[in-house]
Structures are given as structure tokens and as C-alpha cells.
Amino acid sequence: MLNFTVGPVMCSEEIRAVGGEQVPYFRTSEFSDVMLENERLMLKYAKAPEGSKAVFMTNSSTGSMEAVVMNCFAESDKVLIIDGGSFGHRFVELCEIHDVPHEVLKLDHGQKLTEEHLYEYNGQAFTGLLVNIDETSTGVLYDSEMIGEFCKKNGIFYVCDCVSSFLADPFNMAHCSADVMITGSQKVLACPPGISIIVLAPRAVERVVNAKVKSMYFNLADALKNMERGQTPFTPAVGILRQINTRLKEIEEAGGADAEVARVAAQAEDFRRKISDLPFEFVSESPANGVTPIHPIHADAYRIFEILKDEYGIWICPNGGDMKHTIFRVGHIGCLTHEDNTTLINALHDLHKRGILK
Ligand SMILES: *Cc1c(COP(=O)(O)O)cnc(C)c1O
Numbered sequence: 001m002l003n004f005t006v007g008p009v010m011c012s013e014e015i016r017a018v019g020g021e022q023v024p025y026f027r028t029s030e031f032s033d034v035m036l037e038n039e040r041l042m043l044k045y046a047k048a049p050e051g052s053k054a055v056f057m058t059n060s061s062t063g064s065m066e067a068v069v070m071n072c073f074a075e076s077d078k079v080l081i082i083d084g085g086s087f088g089h090r091f092v093e094l095c096e097i098h099d100v101p102h103e104v105l106k107l108d109h110g111q112k113l114t115e116e117h118l119y120e121y122n123g124q125a126f127t128g129l130l131v132n133i134d135e136t137s138t139g140v141l142y143d144s145e146m147i148g149e150f151c152k153k154n155g156i157f158y159v160c161d162c163v164s165s166f167l168a169d170p171f172n173m174a175h176c177s178a179d180v181m182i183t184g185s186q187k188v189l190a191c192p193p194g195i196s197i198i199v200l201a202p203r204a205v206e207r208v209v210n211a212k213v214k215s216m217y218f219n220l221a222d223a224l225k226n227m228e229r230g231q232t233p234f235t236p237a238v239g240i241l242r243q244i245n246t247r248l249k250e251i252e253e254a255g256g257a258d259a260e261v262a263r264v265a266a267q268a269e270d271f272r273r274k275i276s277d278l279p280f281e282f283v284s285e286s287p288a289n290g291v292t293p294i295h296p297i298h299a300d301a302y303r304i305f306e307i308l309k310d311e312y313g314i315w316i317c318p319n320g321g322d323m324k325h326t327i328f329r330v331g332h333i334g335c336l337t338h339e340d341n342t343t344l345i346n347a348l349h350d351l352h353k354r355g356i357l358k
Pocket of ligand 1: 063132135136
């Protein structure tokens with residue numbers, strides 16, 4: 001199998017080897033050391049400001065999006081949600097479920113967020129902003145610095161879902177003044193799904209500690225308190241946390257966060273260059289590095305996904321909802337090489353020859 005989806009992605013051999021080991025008991029100083037090292041490296045790679053904390057949640061990243069909405073906002077807030085695709089829309093649904101007053105800045109699929117869009121909401125007493133820095137459904141990268149500037153001017157609490165963007169696109173949490181950063185184990189961290197990480201800047205730590213949350217599992221103050229000694233309130237996905245530890249150290253050895261971002265960018269660039277003579281259109285106005293959404297001009301996107309899977313052993317990433325038949329995505333994250341890109345391109349050329357791609 002050759003996997004070009006956006007998660008779960010291909011894992012390195014080292015990560016898979018750790019997955020084959022016995023899972024140890026975790027209320028030990030040894031496991032606490034692993035967790036504290038995970039926190040240290042996560043804060044470093046997120047370029048989080050002094051005094052930031054990380055919590056490791058055993059849930060997919062949607063669970064962390066929900067936890068952040070529940071722990072950081074209340075009925076007294078008024079939040080702005082950037083909704084340019086299915087992940088932006090998920091924040092809208094979460095705010096509806098949890099009665100957080102909100103307005104939606106809606107963008108078309110693939111549309112870039114500009115200052116003009118954003119500043120229509122200037123000076124309107126917003127208290128929070130929720131954005132998916134890479135709106136993975138359309139591969140649009142939003143400008144975290146530009147949004148941060150807007151939030152600073154308006155005194156807005158700034159939440160970045162970097163689930164597919166962390167370690168794929170440049171991100172500096174301290175510099176863009178983000179209060180919260182969310183990511184997950186199965187995207188650029190290239191581990192199995194099951195763990196999501198929330199990085200909290202000092203202002204977010206303060207907010208979380210003082211929040212009144214009607215939830216046991218999603219109580220982030222409890223998670224923070226346990227994390228002081230490298231622990232979690234409940235049994236975490238111990239095996240995946242050990243794989244994350246291996247992966248974070250692997251990134252360190254390969255030159256750190258910037259080197260990983262450069263690697264993903266080169267992987268994307270190589271693919272976009274190789275695909276340019278096929279009958280496709282790019283979808284995104286400001287493409288993120290992690291994924292390339294593609295519109296086949298004269299073919300059904302979902303059919304291409306199925307044929308590649310069933311006849312070539314190659315997984316690209318289908319889209320859902322109203323984009324199912326018009327857009328498929330090719331991921332550039334995980335343990336992939338430029339040769340893997342060539343294998344996929346050759347398969348697409350073959351589809352072209354067979355008349356499936358016109
Ligand atoms: C993958 C992803 C998520 C989380 O999806 P889960 O299925 O809950 O892991 C959230 N936001 C973005 C931008 C993503 O790419």
C-alpha cells in the first residue's frame with residue numbers, strides 16, 4: 001500500500017517497531033519522563049511562548065477542538081469562526097452545541113482569507129476567533145500572522161487548529177500570538193491515530209484553570225494539573241505516546257521543526273511540478289504544504305480514488321459531501337519520498353492512457 005491520504009499516513013519503520021512492543025504500565029516515573037520530554041519538544045516545535053503548557057488527549061483532534069470550545073469559551077463570549085470548508089464548519093457546529101455565541105466568516109471552497117474579509121469584523125467586540133490554519137478539506141493555508149495581528153488589535157483570544165499544518169507549514173505560536181494550538185498524532189506526526197495535543201499559551205492556561213466545565217473527560221484544568229508530573233487523569237493511549245516520543249526525537253535528529261517543514265514543502269513542490277501536464281486543476285488559492293486538492297476536469301474524482309485503490313494499491317484522499325465527485329486530495333505528509341510521487345504520477349498517466357482521465 002502506498003498512502004497519500006491526509007491521515008492516518010505512512011509511518012517510519014522505527015515508529016512501527018515501537019508499535020509492535022508490549023505496552024507498559026504508565027503510572028511510573030519512566031513514563032512521566034517520556035511525557036515531559038514529549039511536552040518539551042512539542043512546545044519547542046510549536047515555538048510556543050515562555051510559560052506555555054501542552055496536554056496530550058486520548059481522542060482524535062475533533063475531541064480536542066470540542067475540549068477547547070468547552071474550556072475556553074462560554075455564553076458570555078462572542079467568537080468569529082473562519083469557515084472555508086468542512087473543518088471550519090466543524091467549529092461552527094461545536095459552538096452551536098455548546099451555546100457559544102458566534103458569527104461565521106464564510107469563504108468559498110479554495111478561497112484565500114484576506115485582510116479585507118477579516119477587517120469587516122474589526123472593532124465589533126469579538127472575544128474569540130477559531131480557525132483551521134490549513135483547512136484540510138480544500139488545502140487552503142490561512143495566514144496565521146495576519147490573523148494574529150487582527151486578534152491582537154481587537155484583544156481576541158486566538159485558537160489555531162493546526163491539525164494538518166503543524167510541522168508542514170511555518171508556524172510560530174509566540175510570534176503570531178496564538179493562545180491555543182491543536183494538532184493530532186496521525187497527521188505530520190505520522191503516528192497512528194488516537195492522540196491529540198493541545199498547546200496552551202499562558203493566557204489560555206489561565207482561562208482553562210478558571211473555566212467551569214461540565215465534563216469529566218474534557219476538563220483541561222485536570223489534564224494540566226496531571227501533566228505537571230507527566231501524567232494524564234485517565235489511561236492514555238500509552239503506546240501511541242511512546243511512538244510520538246520516538247517521532248519527536250527523530251525530527252530533532254533530522255534538524256528540528258523547520259527542517260521537517262522544508263521536507264514536506266519539497267515533497268509538495270515535487271508533486272505539483274510532476275502533475276502539471278495532466279488534465280487537472282488546482283483548487284486552492286493559497287495552497288498549504290500538507291495536501292494538494294485537485295479537480296479532474298473531465299473525470300469523476302471519487303472514481304479515480306477507487307480505481308487507484310483497487311487496481312494500483314495507491315490511496316489518495318477522497319473528499320466528502322458536495323466535493324465528493326469533483327475534488328480528490330493528495331497528501332504530502334508522512335513517510336513519503338519523491339519516488340513515491342513518481343509512482344503515483346505514473347499511475348495517473350496510465351489512467352490517462354486508458355481513457356479514464358480525459
Ligand atoms: C484531520 C483534521 C482534524 C481532526 O480530525 P479527526 O478525525 O478528529 O482526527 C481537525 N482539523 C483539521 C484541520 C484536520 O486536518
